[in-house]
Amino acid sequence: MMNSTWKNISLSRLMLGTVQFGLPYGVANRTGQPDYRDVLKILTAAIEGGVNCFDTAAAYGNSEEILGRALRELKVTDRVTVVxxxxxxxPEELADPALAKAALEASVESSRRRLQLDCLPLVLFHRETDAVHRPALEPLQESGKLRYVGVSCAHFPxxxxxxxxxxxxSALQLPANLLDRRHESSGIFRDAAAREVAVFIRSAFLQGLLVMPERDIPVELQAVIPARRRLEQLSHDAGIDLAELALRYLLSQDAVTxxxxxxxxxxxxxxxxxxxxxxxxPPDLFSAIQAESFDLPELIVTPGMWSPR
Structure with missing residues (x-):
């Protein structure tokens, strides 16, 4: 497993998302929420394969609790980084600094308890709007309850x-994939890396829309099909599947942590x-993808606009 170094921490370039541990998630999800025995098997396979960083959130159902329990049971809590x-x-907390500070402190305490961690290595603001209250977190960092702070960003540069x-x-989580290159084109990957700000990419498969069977694509999203077929042709010519093309395209960008x-x-x-x-x-395949221009409606590349499923 290839690793990146960020603030003297070695992070695997594959970060395992665990939202599925806490709730059914994703347009392509067909198996639902795995049970705890399956979570242990998933984590064991990932760790044995070299994965050492995991993504979760207070809002992901009981994902934090399940992840914390499983990492402790597997005796790897001290060997991995949980984001x-x-x-x-x-809205009331956002508008009142005192309420926001209390809510953020309570969130940290709850996450520490559920994840069974004395110090949270990295916590992201789940919404950009909440990041205005970044100064409220300094006491938590000084007390050792929280080490680094970052933000999960929306689709717009x-x-x-x-x-x-x-x-x-200290970190950005950004959506990016073969069809959504808005952040990539803005130069933020390079600028963040130059300042030692980690770049974590989510939505590599466009929440499953890139790799689900074509017949299963919801009617409102079928405008993606021509673009998908062009990418499928590139992957076919290279002898790999579309999922591999999607992942290795992102791995081809050194600034992605x-x-x-x-x-x-x-x-x-x-x-x-x-x-x-x-x-x-290979550089020629990477260049061929970048040469493609997909004129897709914003609805297609912005999952937040999709109808609930």
């Missing part, structure tokens, strides 16, 4: 640059580990 997210602030330039954020992948089964862990082991794409 979690603050509970989103309510602009704000991530301000977070990097401010020096207040880790790529976040959610899984539901051990088989999916093993498949993705094999794809990561093959490393970046």
């Amino acid at each position: 979690t997210k603050f509970k989103p602030l309510t 602009g704000p991530p640059h301000s977070y990097v330039e401010s020096g207040l954020m 880790s790529v976040l992948i959610g899984v539901e089964t051990v088989e999916q862990v093993e498949e993705n580990l094999a794809r990561f082991e093959r490393g970046p794409l």
Whole structure:
């Protein structure tokens, strides 16, 4: 497993997403929420394959609790890095600094308890709007309850640059994939890396839309099909599947620290580990993808606009 170094911490370039541990998630999810025995098998396969970082959130059902229990049972808590997210602030908390501070402190205490960690290695604001309350977290860092702070960003370029330039954020989680290159084109990957700000990529498969069977694509999203077919032709010509093309395209960008992948089964862990082991794409294939221009409606590349499922 290839690793990146961030603030003297070695992070595997595959970061395992665990939202599925706490609730059914994703347009392509067909197996639902794995039970605890399956979670242990998934984590064991990932760790044995070299994965040492895991993504969760206070808002992901009981994902934090399950992950913390499983890592403790597997006796690997001290060998891995868990990235979690603050509970989103309510409108009342967002508008009142005192309420926001209390809510963020309560979120940290709850995450420490559920994850069974004295110090949370990295916590992200789950919503960009909440990041205005970044100063409220300094006492938690000084007390050793929280080490680093970052932010999970939306699909639109602009704000991530301000977070990097401010020096207040140690990590960004950004959506990016073969069809959504808005952040990539903005130069934020490079600018963040230059300031030692970690870049974690989510939505590598566009929440499953890139890799689900074509016949299963919801009617409202079928405008993606022509673009998918062009990418499928590139992957076919290269002798790999579309999922591998999607992952290795992101691995081809040195400024990306880790790529976040959610899984539901051990088989999916093993498949993705094999794809990561093959490393970046050949330069000519990478260039061929970048030469493609997909004029897709915003609805297609912004999952937050999709109808609930």
